[in-house]
Amino acid sequence: MRLSIAVDLNYAIVGPPADVLLQIEAAAMADQRIASEALTIWSDSPIATVRGEDGIGQRCWIRAEQWLQAEYRATVEVARDPVDLAPLPATPVRALDGALVQYLLPSRYCQSDQLEGFVRREFGRLEGGALAAALTDWVAGALDYRPNVSSGVTTALDTFASRSGVCRDYAHLLVALARAGEIPARCVSAYAPGVDPPDFHAVAELWLDGAWRLVDATRMAPAEAIARVSVGRDATDIAFMTVFGVAQFVNQTVRVGQV
Amino acid sequence: MRLSIAVDLNYAIVGPPADVLLQIEAAAMADQRIASEALTIWSDSPIATVRGEDGIGQRCWIRAEQWLQAEYRATVEVARDPVDLAPLPATPVRALDGALVQYLLPSRYCQSDQLEGFVRREFGRLEGGALAAALTDWVAGALDYRPNVSSGVTTALDTFASRSGVCRDYAHLLVALARAGEIPARCVSAYAPGVDPPDFHAVAELWLDGAWRLVDATRMAPAEAIARVSVGRDATDIAFMTVFGVAQFVNQTVRVGQV
Amino acid sequence: MRLSIAVDLNYAIVGPPADVLLQIEAAAMADQRIASEALTIWSDSPIATVRGEDGIGQRCWIRAEQWLQAEYRATVEVARDPVDLAPLPATPVRALDGALVQYLLPSRYCQSDQLEGFVRREFGRLEGGALAAALTDWVAGALDYRPNVSSGVTTALDTFASRSGVCRDYAHLLVALARAGEIPARCVSAYAPGVDPPDFHAVAELWLDGAWRLVDATRMAPAEAIARVSVGRDATDIAFMTVFGVAQFVNQTVRVGQV
């Protein structure tokens, strides 16, 4: 599937100049090829590019004075077959590579340690792909998609109780539950058509049968229509923008179409 | 039902003398008559007696030097008929007296505000007694009674996620869910036979059809076998002992029999 | 001091009719006399009036369909002498009446249990009035008054870390610290001139030398210019409006003048 992506960001910097970390470029990967791409950032200072987490994608360090303005245009060819999770075999944790260990552990917004009791009790006989499919179904069914009930400090535990949220909250909860069930899980910032209202999207990636499997618990986007931007433990790592200072929203648009 | 109660407490006070608030006497109330009672506290300082929350029961203020030692013996006649909660009608919150308002609101260990989404989504068509019965069944079924997984700082939200705990945790979770469902709910410290291991017991009281209804979500004790000690918003109010200083456990026994 | 108070509330009720608890009337008390008062609530349903916490002030239960609109006009004569807290003697907790015990304990937004270490370590040699004065000075100096950094779910512990907030946050933090220092403390909703931007105000009341002492850690209003509306453990009890349903802000003005 071919996606066309157009992002425009416009923020005012309040007070002294701020360093800003921007992660908005689709990542070049085996299953998503960047056909064309242009990132324009209005800045007088040089822009530094660094690798994203797990070596996926890239981030820009920007010195922003007064304004942060960026424009991103890309066409991405996603070549990813849909995968049925349920039949995938379980991998015992002791067979996992060192680089995956961090994705078994709790993080700032995914307190998997606190959800182990729930997963063991409600899904205890399942493991591997069968568990992943059951947890995804459960999150999709247990939550209501509702804007403005959660915020940037909402955790997986909060969402587990409030039973509502946006894509970030769905991803956090699924990731936390999967880790509680001994499945390595990471959060993914992404572009996908059909996200409503149009915005940056957040989904989960579960490590099953030797590979990362994209899962959107909001059911807004099938795995084959998702272009990854960045990955990480949770929203702290995959934020599209992290400001070391104070920025005020002016306007922002994210458009993702199928071409 | 006639209950015989025997409590022995023995704590060492570490450091300077400490003020201690003790709430271990069964409360004299219409549905539980104190047939006989003796509370002995070893102390050189005078002991002050004050009322408990909502005017129920009494508390002792003790000045403890080096040791806190107390012995309580009582026989209590409980005359309380079992009540079937399910058919009790709902009371709209706007018909509640001012003294009940606090029991609709979140407290330190019962974050009912965070559980409103869950209650609305899973039990939204129920109210009043039908909701109370459904929530009690849900807590009884969803949790595993397990000592040593929770502590004095465990909240209802923690228990909602861990799906296990002791009587304190069951009471906190039921109280939080009931409040989230617009039913006034308070926590109750109590004596009951059959508590295993024998200890102080904690249960909930839900305000339905104009009266407080005792509910033990652990299913260890029927309402007609429970002798209240104190009531309050949550464990902060009903603790059998609150030490303003440092106390170390030496030994403690609680025996409750049916006579 | 004579205060003129004018409040206008206008909220839209989203979805089904909602029960609303309104606490906006100045309380008639020995040190604040209501010279004149008019509360108008637009509603087709009867309005029920109930007592506030500790028997102070009153609350209205309203059945709101589509709109909640209320207007309050009052003139209040405050006759309260300023009190210098510092010389007031300490009361050992064991001398406190039963009705004060709840104000020694942690509550939803005032986790005094978690702040005991800080108070003991930094203010350990102080007690009573000297401690109250030192804690008030500390809060006033340690925080920056800043709107929009906190919200309705911000706790005293959050504010202790973020070092900023509005009147609600100052009151929560002072109350939590006082309780941690064995001084009974409650939160107070109030009217006061000079609050900027004009709004409902929140302050603390500390029990010292046998009486409640009003303290505004924001330093916006002296005790003699404050008219209490309600009291309670924290913001849960003293909210000017608690909606059992969904309400949307339309507009609201609070004007308090000195006459």
Add this chain to the structure above:
Amino acid sequence: MRLSIAVDLNYAIVGPPADVLLQIEAAAMADQRIASEALTIWSDSPIATVRGEDGIGQRCWIRAEQWLQAEYRATVEVARDPVDLAPLPATPVRALDGALVQYLLPSRYCQSDQLEGFVRREFGRLEGGALAAALTDWVAGALDYRPNVSSGVTTALDTFASRSGVCRDYAHLLVALARAGEIPARCVSAYAPGVDPPDFHAVAELWLDGAWRLVDATRMAPAEAIARVSVGRDATDIAFMTVFGVAQFVNQTVRVGQV
């Protein structure tokens, strides 16, 4: 400095066999050479070795049935000069490599986002090494080293309020404060002589002037007497043992001497 290390672990596995991740070997690094080493694990199943976080040290995956028993003996040559942090220049975050970004962000036990207000307000004019030195002094002075007041779920925010804890808590708080002050910071599991009572040690590492600098805010061990075992975002990553199942403590000794 030459350290001799002897560790004996003995745990009982309760219930079904458990996968266990063990991180107890001193890491071979430029500034700490492993002179001799023997790790013995009693197990019938093969043991898998994987890399630690940031490629530092190694972890063992063990399949434990009934017992987990391990013995570790090593001699480590630490060749690390003491560094005076204060004069080290600040690095603007925009100059940091991608691999360091995660260490600027909040994690499960180090909620640096919530402590930004404190750091800005109290240390706002400082940056880089001067800030690092000031924060270390502050943590060392503000906390009391006290066993048994914290637990495995204690966070940096809890410690910031309680003002007491053990090495894990000191490390968490310093790491959280440093990140709040825009200094990359990670937690380090380590061996050091002089830890009292003898145990695994936890310290912080701050990225200053292009290198990681070991800092022990408990002041128990100078940087030149510390042998790193593992690094990571916080205690979740650097735990000496993570059990995917249930283990019960039988006995454990850690002895670290200077030879």
